[in-house]
Amino acid sequence: MSLEEYKGVFIFAQQVDNELSSIALELLGKAKSLAEDLDEKKVTAVLLGSDVKGLVDKLAEYGADRVIVVDDPALKDYRTEPYTHALASVIDEFKPEILLVGATAIGRDLGPRVSSRVHTGLTADCTSLDIGDFPLEPSPVRETKHKQLLMTRPAFGGNTIATIACPDFRPQMATVRPGVMQKIDPIKGAKAEVVEFNPGFEENDCYTEILKIVKEASSVADIQAAKILVSGGRGVGSAENFKILDDLAEALGGTVSCSRAVVDSGWKPKDLQVGQTGKTVRPQLYFAIGISGAIQHVAGMEESDIIIAINKDENAPIFDVADYGVVGDLNKIVPALTKKIKEA
Numbered sequence: 001m002s003l004e005e006y007k008g009v010f011i012f013a014q015q016v017d018n019e020l021s022s023i024a025l026e027l028l029g030k031a032k033s034l035a036e037d038l039d040e041k042k043v044t045a046v047l048l049g050s051d052v053k054g055l056v057d058k059l060a061e062y063g064a065d066r067v068i069v070v071d072d073p074a075l076k077d078y079r080t081e082p083y084t085h086a087l088a089s090v091i092d093e094f095k096p097e098i099l100l101v102g103a104t105a106i107g108r109d110l111g112p113r114v115s116s117r118v119h120t121g122l123t124a125d126c127t128s129l130d131i132g133d134f135p136l137e138p139s140p141v142r143e144t145k146h147k148q149l150l151m152t153r154p155a156f157g158g159n160t161i162a163t164i165a166c167p168d169f170r171p172q173m174a175t176v177r178p179g180v181m182q183k184i185d186p187i188k189g190a191k192a193e194v195v196e197f198n199p200g201f202e203e204n205d206c207y208t209e210i211l212k213i214v215k216e217a218s219s220v221a222d223i224q225a226a227k228i229l230v231s232g233g234r235g236v237g238s239a240e241n242f243k244i245l246d247d248l249a250e251a252l253g254g255t256v257s258c259s260r261a262v263v264d265s266g267w268k269p270k271d272l273q274v275g276q277t278g279k280t281v282r283p284q285l286y287f288a289i290g291i292s293g294a295i296q297h298v299a300g301m302e303e304s305d306i307i308i309a310i311n312k313d314e315n316a317p318i319f320d321v322a323d324y325g326v327v328g329d330l331n332k333i334v335p336a337l338t339k340k341i342k343e344a
């Protein structure tokens with residue numbers, strides 16, 4: 001493998017039912033900044049599906065300079081084998097230096113298969129990506145430093161943060177947590193170069209058959225899409241007492257989320273959990289109410305624009321990341337705040 005042949009930053013543009021997943025747009029935002037750091041001109045999105053060409057313009061608006069489209073009925077709904085065949089064939093043909101995939105259910109299935117198929121490494125579930133010199137420290141094995149993709153992720157159950165590089169193989173592949181990277185502001189009317197590519201699909205590439213797709217009936221709010229989150233922790237005291245947070249969220253037009261202690265207590269479903277083993281959120285306003293601010297919680301919310309903490313313990317670590325803090329009993333402060341907001 002000659003590493004020099006591999007050029008450009010590519011992202012897998014995940015779509016489901018012909019709708020782009022938010023992660024595709026987030027990855028484009030990150031790919032743009034990585035491409036600049038590498039002095040690359042183009043960011044390429046790889047779009048797989050059936051009848052998906054209508055999605056190209058949206059990818060262009062969010063930063064794709066080129067879209068490689070593999071449009072084939074075999075790719076209508078996600079199946080491991082045809083998607084692996086298609087994405088691995090795109091890599092063989094176009095030789096990306098970097099390929100980013102969302103750490104979604106689809107990406108977590110597809111990414112490792114593809115990396116194994118093309119004989120490269122993959123760093124799973126990254127929370128940060130940078131271009132930097134490798135090795136990080138002087139090394140007797142590698143005398144010269146080279147610019148590499150430095151892929152950072154929590155390891156050993158969140159007890160350490162590991163930065164991983166893939167210096168000897170290409171592409172450098174990572175799956176990236178949804179909600180961590182920022183989309184660019186869309187550029188209305190932007191256009192991308194479109195390259196149609198079809199590797200052809202044989203029976204062997206499609207040996208599973210989808211009999212039926214049953215959609216999950218979820219009444220739970222999407223906390224990653226919310227602009228205002230009212231998040232409660234163990235300090236709220238009980239499932240019933242979350243009513244005071246529901247009222248505050250309603251008054252603000254926000255959504256309720258929670259810490260892991262709340263999920264572990266059975267007060268709220270796991271879909272509402274913020275943090276390292278929950279969801280990463282980036283709302284405009286994040287209330288941390290009765291939440292101590294453990295590192296695993298903070299990892300999921302510290303990028304929020306404004307953080308307001310309410311806690312009776314003035315030494316709670318949540319105040320280290322909060323923009324505004326109120327020390328006191330949440331049972332008094334939250335209803336008073338809701339009342340004031342309703343009156344305003």
Ligand code: FAD
Pocket residue numbers: 157158232233234235236258259260261262273274275276277278279289290291292293294295296297300310311312313316328329330331
């Ligand atoms: P506590 O730490 O018990 O804090 C409760 C807070 O409420 C205290 O600060 C207290 O002063 C305050 N309080 C109590 N009563 C009141 C009152 N009346 N008024 C005002 N304040 C009051 N945690 C997550 O949240 N998300 C994760 O994704 C996550 N992943 C993890 C992964 C691993 C591998 C591990 C080991 C842990 C993880 N945790 C996660 C758990 C984390 O370490 C903490 O245990 C958890 O975040 C604590 O939740 P809490 O802040 O709600 O509860």
